[in-house]
Amino acid sequence: MFETLFVKGLRAEGVLADLLLAEGVDVRDLETEYPIRVLNRCVDVACGHLFPDLPLEDARLRVGRSFVQGFVQTLMGRVVAAGLPMLGPVRYLKRFxxxxxxxxxxxxxxxxxxxxxxxxxxxxxxxxxxxGFMTGVLQEWLKLTHTEATITTERHSPMSFDLHIAW
Structure with a gap:
């Protein structure tokens, strides 16, 4: 996930790579996995660096879209993306x-x-x-099914929310 997001999707280098290193993530030598709290911190660091003028949730949405864009640059991602138009949005969402x-x-x-x-x-x-990150991920995947979806968030707590998806 970190390689897909930070190396392929956001192309973290220079200042952003240094900021991620300060959070314990060396994009030149990634670990096989990181705790979710490290991911959250790194996403927010990327948001602040790349999109300083956007509200945080809007920046997280863009970073979520970048995750999918990075994934489709991988061999497996290209295979998955090629099949999405045939799968369609309903079957994709059911598999998500x-x-x-x-x-x-x-x-x-x-x-x-x-x-x-x-x-x-x-x-x-x-x-x-x-x-916001999950909204960006879903919007970008749905876009690959040739669907422009509207997604709104209903938050119940910091750990609990619903995404309402329609097209």
């Missing part, structure tokens, strides 16, 4: 909670279909999850 779990993520995500082209994605966790 499983994809989050496949990468070893401790996220708890439930998808509820509320209409033909509207869904509620429920995030219930015991740690901070960035709704």
């Amino acid at each position: 909670p499983d994809h989050v779990l496949m990468d070893g993520s401790p996220l708890r995500v439930t998808l509820v279909q509320v209409g033909e082209r509207s869904f509620r994605m429920e995030f219930r966790n015991e740690f901070l999850v960035m709704s």
Whole structure:
């Protein structure tokens, strides 16, 4: 995840690489995994550096989109992206909670279909999850299905929120 986001997606070098190093992440020598709190700190460091004039959630959305853009630069990402238009937005969204779990993520995500082209994605966790980041990830993946979705956030607590997705 760190390579996809910071090396491929954001191309962290120079000042940004130094800021990430101060958080314990050397983009030139990445560990195999990092705690979620390190990811959160690094996302916010990138937000502050790359998008200092944006509200934090808007900056997190852009960083989430960069994550997907970095992933599609990998071999597996290109294969996944090539199949998304055939899969379509509904089937993609239904698979999203499983994809989050496949990468070893401790996220708890439930998808509820509320209409033909509207869904509620429920995030219930015991740690901070960035709704803006997840919105950016979903928007970019849905864009690859040729769908321009509107996503709004209903936050219940720092660790719990719903994303309302419609197109």
